[in-house]
Amino acid sequence: MLTTAEADNILATHALSQSTETVPFADARGRVLAETILADRDFPPFDRVSMDGIAIHSNALADGQTTYPVLAIQRAGEPLQALLDPTGCVEVMTGAILPTGTDTVIRYEDLSITDGLATLTIPDEMVKGQNVHKQGSDRRTFDVLLPAGTVLRPVELAVVASVGQTSVAVLKRPRVAVISTGDELVDTHQTPLPHQIRQSNAYLLQAALRDLNIDASVHHFPDDIGTITSGLSALLARHDVLVMTGGVSAGKADFVPEVLGALGIRRHFHKIEQRPGKPLWFGTSPDGQRVVFALPGNPVSTTLCFYRYVRPYLQTAMGMVAEPALYVQLAKSVTFKPQLTYFTPARLEATADGQVLAHPLPGSGSGDFTNLTAADAFLELPADTVEFPAGTLAKAWSIG
Numbered sequence: 001m002l003t004t005a006e007a008d009n010i011l012a013t014h015a016l017s018q019s020t021e022t023v024p025f026a027d028a029r030g031r032v033l034a035e036t037i038l039a040d041r042d043f044p045p046f047d048r049v050s051m052d053g054i055a056i057h058s059n060a061l062a063d064g065q066t067t068y069p070v071l072a073i074q075r076a077g078e079p080l081q082a083l084l085d086p087t088g089c090v091e092v093m094t095g096a097i098l099p100t101g102t103d104t105v106i107r108y109e110d111l112s113i114t115d116g117l118a119t120l121t122i123p124d125e126m127v128k129g130q131n132v133h134k135q136g137s138d139r140r141t142f143d144v145l146l147p148a149g150t151v152l153r154p155v156e157l158a159v160v161a162s163v164g165q166t167s168v169a170v171l172k173r174p175r176v177a178v179i180s181t182g183d184e185l186v187d188t189h190q191t192p193l194p195h196q197i198r199q200s201n202a203y204l205l206q207a208a209l210r211d212l213n214i215d216a217s218v219h220h221f222p223d224d225i226g227t228i229t230s231g232l233s234a235l236l237a238r239h240d241v242l243v244m245t246g247g248v249s250a251g252k253a254d255f256v257p258e259v260l261g262a263l264g265i266r267r268h269f270h271k272i273e274q275r276p277g278k279p280l281w282f283g284t285s286p287d288g289q290r291v292v293f294a295l296p297g298n299p300v301s302t303t304l305c306f307y308r309y310v311r312p313y314l315q316t317a318m319g320m321v322a323e324p325a326l327y328v329q330l331a332k333s334v335t336f337k338p339q340l341t342y343f344t345p346a347r348l349e350a351t352a353d354g355q356v357l358a359h360p361l362p363g364s365g366s367g368d369f370t371n372l373t374a375a376d377a378f379l380e381l382p383a384d385t386v387e388f389p390a391g392t393l394a395k396a397w398s399i400g
Ligand SMILES: Nc1nc2c(c(=O)[nH]1)N[C@H]1C(S)=C(S)[C@@H](COP(=O)(O)OP(=O)(O)OC[C@H]3O[C@@H](n4cnc5c(N)ncnc54)[C@H](O)[C@@H]3O)O[C@H]1N2
Pocket: 180, 181, 182, 184, 185, 197, 198, 199, 200, 201, 202, 245, 246, 247, 248, 249, 250, 251, 254, 276, 277, 278, 279, 295, 296, 297, 298, 299, 301, 366, 367
């Protein structure tokens, strides 16, 4: 069996290869940029008036002039005008190009206009160049605005829009299928018989993948080797990643590892020294182009394995920074005897002194998924320790 760290290393050495695609700008939210976005013009592209008021030449101000005849109005969106008389002024609006012959803008709040004459109210406080956003002061033409690898959040999309790109090159997202197995499972809309349950893991996985901007298809197979084999074979042809749940332990109907092997998926590990989630199985096709995670079916185990291993793996595959574990402080002591890394659900509480306290919520084991609704994260408590006193620092893997 592997330690959690050994499992992390194996996953890192079997990263999915990345390829790119071009998507319309409107669909680029959350994607990872696969090209460099350069400034097509200076930012701002002209000396931009940044306050409504009047534009004057600072020489007149320096000469002690306090009253200026208004000779023109320059609105935002109007072509460049000029102040022909350096002792006059132009009324200017925020966003306008600064008129030729002016270099300083006085706000309406700092002047009064009567009969076409603007009079400064606090001339001594006016400074040459004020209220002008100088051309190129933010970025110059051909400056790199966004390097490849940038995640496109709304602020980055605004930058992409401003350079006029209607489409962008981004990293492809993996095609992912979620597959549950088990004769005891019926779908949400069905009424289970006394020995059946409604399936929930596949919907947890689908929703969690959606949070990663991945639209996964969902499938279910009964515990029948032939059906699972043909079903997985078809799904492997059309997907890069299969995330399975159930059928990976020691039971008479736990066919998943055997079927994956028969389909040519090479096992890189099966079983990690951890609770929950011990029977986690991971493999790839020989060329590394297909990846299969087979998660243990107990719902808490599926949840832990997804957020602890699958999510960081997929984030890396998509060129994003993998979800980091937070370091938090145990709010009360925890005892765990088995020589296994123990992941306990916990509620997190941010305290006024900048700490994050973790309140463990052990629940009643790896079948108790209702317990997770009160949790924010799983705490990772190392295998070599039995007693974890209050105050112990622990990694916390968020679940949402
Ligand atoms: N003799 C042993 N028995 C078990 C071991 C072991 O090492 N030796 N491991 C235990 C551990 S740990 C886990 S976790 C489970 C893993 O089970 P499987 O991956 O084989 O999953 P199943 O047998 O199919 O189901 C287990 C449990 O989870 C429920 N389940 C499965 N799929 C779903 C779903 N989509 N939605 C909701 N619930 C689901 C299923 O009904 C079972 O109750 O094995 C232990 N046994």
